[in-house]
Amino acid sequence: MIDNFVIPLVKILVVLNATLVGVTYMVLLERKVIAWAQSRLGPMRVGPYGVLQPVADAVKLMIKEDITPVRADKWVFTAAPIISMVPALIVYAVIPFGPTVSIFGHPVSLFVTDVNIGLLYIVSVASVGVYGIILAGYASNSKYPLLASLRASAQLISYEVAVTLTLVSIILMAGSLSMVSIVNAQYNQHVWYAFVQPFAFGIFVIGGLAETNRAPFDMPEAEQELTGGFHTEYSGMRFALFFLAEYANMIVVSSVATTLFLGGWLRPFPNVAALHFLDLIPSWTWFLIKSFLFLYFFIWIRATLPRYRYDQLMRLGWKVLIPFAIANLVVTGILKVLLA
Amino acid sequence: MFDTNELVLNMGPQHPSTHGVLRVVLRLDGEKVVDGDVVIGYLHRGIEKLSENRNWTQIILLTDRMDYVAAATNNVGYCETVEKLMAIEVPRRARYVRTILCELQRIASHCLWVGTHAMDIGAMTVFLYAFRERELILDLFEEFCGARLTYNSMRIGGLPLDIPPGWDKKVLEFVKIMTDKVEEYEELLTHNRIWLERTKGIGVISGPDAIALGLSGPPLRGSGVLRDVRKDEPYAAYDEMQFDVPLGKAGDTYDRYLVRMEEFRQSLRIIKQAAEGIPEGPIVGKVPRLIKPPAGETYHAIESPKGELGYFIVSDGKSTNPYRFRVRPPSFCNLQGLRTLIKGHLVADVVALIGSLDVVLGEVDR
Numbered sequence: 001m002i003d004n005f006v007i008p009l010v011k012i013l014v015v016l017n018a019t020l021v022g023v024t025y026m027v028l029l030e031r032k033v034i035a036w037a038q039s040r041l042g043p044m045r046v047g048p049y050g051v052l053q054p055v056a057d058a059v060k061l062m063i064k065e066d067i068t069p070v071r072a073d074k075w076v077f078t079a080a081p082i083i084s085m086v087p088a089l090i091v092y093a094v095i096p097f098g099p100t101v102s103i104f105g106h107p108v109s110l111f112v113t114d115v116n117i118g119l120l121y122i123v124s125v126a127s128v129g130v131y132g133i134i135l136a137g138y139a140s141n142s143k144y145p146l147l148a149s150l151r152a153s154a155q156l157i158s159y160e161v162a163v164t165l166t167l168v169s170i171i172l173m174a175g176s177l178s179m180v181s182i183v184n185a186q187y188n189q190h191v192w193y194a195f196v197q198p199f200a201f202g203i204f205v206i207g208g209l210a211e212t213n214r215a216p217f218d219m220p221e222a223e224q225e226l227t228g229g230f231h232t233e234y235s236g237m238r239f240a241l242f243f244l245a246e247y248a249n250m251i252v253v254s255s256v257a258t259t260l261f262l263g264g265w266l267r268p269f270p271n272v273a274a275l276h277f278l279d280l281i282p283s284w285t286w287f288l289i290k291s292f293l294f295l296y297f298f299i300w301i302r303a304t305l306p307r308y309r310y311d312q313l314m315r316l317g318w319k320v321l322i323p324f325a326i327a328n329l330v331v332t333g334i335l336k337v338l339l340a
Numbered sequence: 341m342f343d344t345n346e347l348v349l350n351m352g353p354q355h356p357s358t359h360g361v362l363r364v365v366l367r368l369d370g371e372k373v374v375d376g377d378v379v380i381g382y383l384h385r386g387i388e389k390l391s392e393n394r395n396w397t398q399i400i401l402l403t404d405r406m407d408y409v410a411a412a413t414n415n416v417g418y419c420e421t422v423e424k425l426m427a428i429e430v431p432r433r434a435r436y437v438r439t440i441l442c443e444l445q446r447i448a449s450h451c452l453w454v455g456t457h458a459m460d461i462g463a464m465t466v467f468l469y470a471f472r473e474r475e476l477i478l479d480l481f482e483e484f485c486g487a488r489l490t491y492n493s494m495r496i497g498g499l500p501l502d503i504p505p506g507w508d509k510k511v512l513e514f515v516k517i518m519t520d521k522v523e524e525y526e527e528l529l530t531h532n533r534i535w536l537e538r539t540k541g542i543g544v545i546s547g548p549d550a551i552a553l554g555l556s557g558p559p560l561r562g563s564g565v566l567r568d569v570r571k572d573e574p575y576a577a578y579d580e581m582q583f584d585v586p587l588g589k590a591g592d593t594y595d596r597y598l599v600r601m602e603e604f605r606q607s608l609r610i611i612k613q614a615a616e617g618i619p620e621g622p623i624v625g626k627v628p629r630l631i632k633p634p635a636g637e638t639y640h641a642i643e644s645p646k647g648e649l650g651y652f653i654v655s656d657g658k659s660t661n662p663y664r665f666r667v668r669p670p671s672f673c674n675l676q677g678l679r680t681l682i683k684g685h686l687v688a689d690v691v692a693l694i695g696s697l698d699v700v701l702g703e704v705d706r
Binding site: 034037038039040143144147150151215216218226227303304305306307308309310311312 | 347349350355356371458461462463464465468469472528529532534535537538686687688689
């Protein structure tokens with residue numbers, strides 16, 4: 001009873017809430033880090049050093065007037081933020097934050113579930129999210145959002161291919177689609193895949209930036225060109241859902257990158273006995289540290305780089321990343337056969 | 341089976357990247373700009389007509405409100421025009437201070453330009469870095485004349501006040517700081533791959549075309565045409581200063597960017613020379629109590645940060661206000677080029693090109 005119902009429900013509750021809190025604080029982190037990069041302070045008024053800023057933002061967004069444009073397609077307009085947000089949250093079901101540990105005598109795995117097609121699940125669910133953006137642009141019945149949603153769909157198609165191809169080379173290495181097995185394979189093979197698959201790692205990071213619509217690939221919401229892009233017509237909580245979905249996706253991408261390329265919950269050099277004292281730090285902490293470094297990298301990029309143009313982005317995707325990803329996959333396959 | 345329609349997109353007057361109240365009606369084929377109609381006039385305040393009912397000194401204050409990010413150059417331009425009409429000799433000390441103010445103003449204006457231009461292309465950090473240094477210039481202006489934006493910092497025949505004690509030292513201090521900061525901006529942009537892809541080959545205009553469109557200032561020099569009023573028809577104390585006029589080659593957005601970045605350095609060079617060599621002496625020339633220029637007309641141009649800023653003034657010799665007051669604003673003339681430049685480019689390039697021309701709508705509409 002406890003093992004079958006209570007523990008999974010508690011886990012879902014914890015993961016969902018941790019994600020939502022994490023996402024709101026991600027917004028604060030981004031504002032703070034960018035502020036430091038730009039020699040200013042960032043939010044400082046709400047709470048000490050602005051730590052309560054996300055709460056204030058949430059309250060403000062919830063009590064704001066929620067406007068639906070008269071000419072908008074009302075149902076689609078309402079559904080779009082939900083379609084954008086839900087996939088970003090349910091992806092967390094298969095992300096392993098740690099191995100199975102024992103809590104009060106009960107074996108508890110630090111992931112909601114471990115399905116044997118975990119990676120496939122992530123790829124397919126995550127790509128549903130972009131429909132939210134496309135539908136938002138279409139339903140708003142306004143020109144700037146329409147242009148943004150066209151950009152979003154083109155961008156997603158070109159980058160999903162490259163990113164998925166890099167994932168295939170990881171599957172070849174690990175011999176499994178299950179997220180937990182991939183981490184265990186890295187333990188057994190004594191290496192993080194980032195070191196044996198540097199090209200795949202690079203392509204994944206670039207593609208990840210593009211898929212989450214982050215700078216320098218944030219064309220669908222390019223404020224300076226499209227005045228906010230697909231969420232121009234949105235206000236209040238519906239706007240907040242898009243906003244949260246973007247940050248939730250960022251966390252997904254960094255979690256997936258951590259799991260596939262940086263050994264997930266494993267400590268650095270997991271097979272070196274001399275570093276055994278590092279095991280004192282719980283496994284999920286390593287996972288969070290690695291993901292955090294990724295998120296920091298995303299923010300850092302945003303503070304540094306200008307934005308690509310839409311056609312240059314396509315060129316980069318189709319002419320550089322996809323050929324590289326295919327070549328990487330072929331070489332991985334050949335080496336795998338030769339070395340076996 | 342399918343047919344395509346052109347999409348008419350109204351960019352502005354409320355748009356984050358049109359630098360004020362510029363409106364561009366774009367006709368798009370996909371995201372490609374087929375044609376763009378530039379609509380201006382949203383900030384028209386009738387400054388030229390208003391000036392005909394103000395006396396000669398009161399007009400200085402109105403010139404502040406034209407190019408409001410470079411008020412001091414406007415003041416200098418106007419005062420020199422009236423001085424030319426009245427044949428007033430301006431003391432050397434005043435001319436030196438005017439040169440320093442003009443060049444400080446050029447750096448402040450270029451700071452605002454580099455920040456907003458980079459922000460339009462998506463690099464937002466440069467904006468805050470540039471504003472950090474612009475703040476130092478505003479502090480210097482505040483110390484000199486008490487205002488931070490609309491300075492009213494000039495009088496016909498000289499300066500309203502002498503420079504505060506130690507001000508020239510602070511200016512030299514600023515030159516030292518700014519020299520490093522310009523490198524900092526360049527580090528973020530000049531060799532950045534994305535920046536190069538976004539600006540190289542965008543909005544190319546040849547030298548003869550630029551002349552035909554009446555461009556001036558950095559957009560003209562970016563196309564390789566050597567024309568700088570400071571060199572060609574020196575005013576203030578520019579004839580005593582050593583400086584180079586940077587020129588571009590390709591005439592694209594990147595070259596216009598490089599020209600302005602080099603102007604930062606040349607301006608610092610001029611400020612250093614002028615601040616080190618401020619001569620002693622009076623600050624106002626021999627100006628009659630009642631300013632009433634003789635009947636006649638005159639045109640005088642100076643090099644404002646945006647280009648050639650000219651004033652055409654007609655005096656009837658009887659009244660204490662101008663009979664006709666006309667400005668040749670560089671932003672207005674440079675904006676003529678926008679329609680030619682944006683044709684065939686993408687929406688994302690339109691904002692880059694508006695930024696590259698560096699227009700101030702207060703000056704376009706007057």
